[in-house]
Amino acid sequence: MPVVTFHNEYRSFEVEAGANLRQAMLKLGVTPYMGLSMLTNCRGNNFCGTCAVEIVDGKGASPRSQDEEATLGGNLAIAKIIEKNVRLSCQTSVRADMVVKTHPVRHIDKQKTKERLGLLAVVSFFVLTFVGMFAYLFFDMIKKF
Numbered sequence: 762m763p764v765v766t767f768h769n770e771y772r773s774f775e776v777e778a779g780a781n782l783r784q785a786m787l788k789l790g791v792t793p794y795m796g797l798s799m800l801t802n803c804r805g806n807n808f809c810g811t812c813a814v815e816i817v818d819g820k821g822a823s824p825r826s827q828d829e830e831a832t833l834g835g836n837l838a839i840a841k842i843i844e845k846n847v848r849l850s851c852q853t854s855v856r857a858d859m860v861v862k863t864h865p866v867r868h869i870d871k872q873k874t875k876e877r878l879g880l881l882a883v884v885s886f887f888v889l890t891f892v893g894m895f896a897y898l899f900f901d902m903i904k905k906f
C-alpha cells in the first residue's frame with residue numbers, strides 16, 4: 762500500500778492504492794480546508810477549489826484533468842496561477858508514495874484578474890441598466906392604472 766506523508770503535519774499513513782486523496786485525508790484526520798471552507802466546501806465535487814494541496818514532487822498522483830485545471834484557475838472574478846504540483850485533493854487518486862503539503866500558498870494572476878473584473882463590470886452595468894429600465898417601465902405602467 763502507498764504511503765502518504767503529510768509534510769506540515771509530520772505524519773505518514775498507509776493508504777489503499779487508488780484511494781481518493783481528500784477522502785483518505787478526512788478519514789485520517791488531516792483536513793485540506795482552512796477556516797470557513799471547512800463548512801462551505803463543495804464536498805468533493807470539483808467546484809470550490811478549497812481542497813487544494815501540493816504534491817511535493819508531483820509523483821504518486823493521478824494526472825490532472827481539464828476540469829480540475831479550470832477549478833484551480835479561480836472563479837469569475839479572481840484568476841489564480843496554476844502551479845505545477847498543486848492539485849485538488851478531491852480529484853486526486855493515490856497511485857504511489859507521495860508527500861503532501863496542505864494549505865499551499867496560491868498566487869493571484871493579476872493580469873487575468875484585471876481582465877475578468879473589467880468584463881464583470883461591463884456585464885454588471887448592462888444587467889443593472891436593463892433591470893432599472895424594466896423596473897421603471899413596470900412601475901410607470903402600474904401608476905397609470
Ligand code: FES
Pocket residue numbers: 802803804805806807808809810811812832849850851852
Ligand atoms: S472539495 Fe471542492 S473542489 Fe475539492
